[in-house]
Amino acid sequence: MNYFRITTVFLLLISTVSFAQSQSAIEIQGYNHVGLYVKDLRESAKFYREIIGLKPVDVPDNLVAIRRWFQIAPNQQLHLLLGRNEPVTNNDKNGGHFSLTIPKNSADKIEAFLKEKGLAYVRQKRFDGAFQIYVTDPDGYVIELNEPKVE
Numbered sequence: 001m002n003y004f005r006i007t008t009v010f011l012l013l014i015s016t017v018s019f020a021q022s023q024s025a026i027e028i029q030g031y032n033h034v035g036l037y038v039k040d041l042r043e044s045a046k047f048y049r050e051i052i053g054l055k056p057v058d059v060p061d062n063l064v065a066i067r068r069w070f071q072i073a074p075n076q077q078l079h080l081l082l083g084r085n086e087p088v089t090n091n092d093k094n095g096g097h098f099s100l101t102i103p104k105n106s107a108d109k110i111e112a113f114l115k116e117k118g119l120a121y122v123r124q125k126r127f128d129g130a131f132q133i134y135v136t137d138p139d140g141y142v143i144e145l146n147e148p149k150v151e
Helices: 002-023 041-051 107-116
Strands: 033-038 055-057 067-073 076-082 098-101 121-125 131-136 142-146
Touching: 033 041, 041 055, 041 067, 041 076, 107 121, 107 131
Parallel strands: 033 076, 098 142
Antiparallel strands: 055 067, 067 076, 121 131, 131 142
16 A cells, blocks of 8 residues: 555656646747748838838848848847748738837827828727737738837
8 A cells, every 4th residue: 555655646746747847848038030921022021121110131142032031129030931822811900910019109100101101000099008000911911010008
């Protein structure tokens, strides 16, 4: 009977330690990049450069025909990957989208810019008072431009 108790405690201890290790096996240190499949590399690159305002990052010579990279923030990038054949269909502001932080109180200026460019968008006030603007890129990816939380 003692052997059974010791074995049971030992097995529980091993499974608890194993479970704890498996829960912390991946340590995330930051956000590196997101890659988006695009149909027209030139058109998409122009959108992210001229409309969203991202700074281009050099791409190795052997990838320049099929890739464009942009700086989002320090050590965070957007990678455009040539090869989309089908339209984006699973992307909307209440589902699949990605969000970029915009400066506090910049929604009015951004909205005026989008109107000037003739781009469709949705603007809404979040539950905490911050504004969100949703705009769609040439492939149909929805981008949320998100003001910081109102303090």
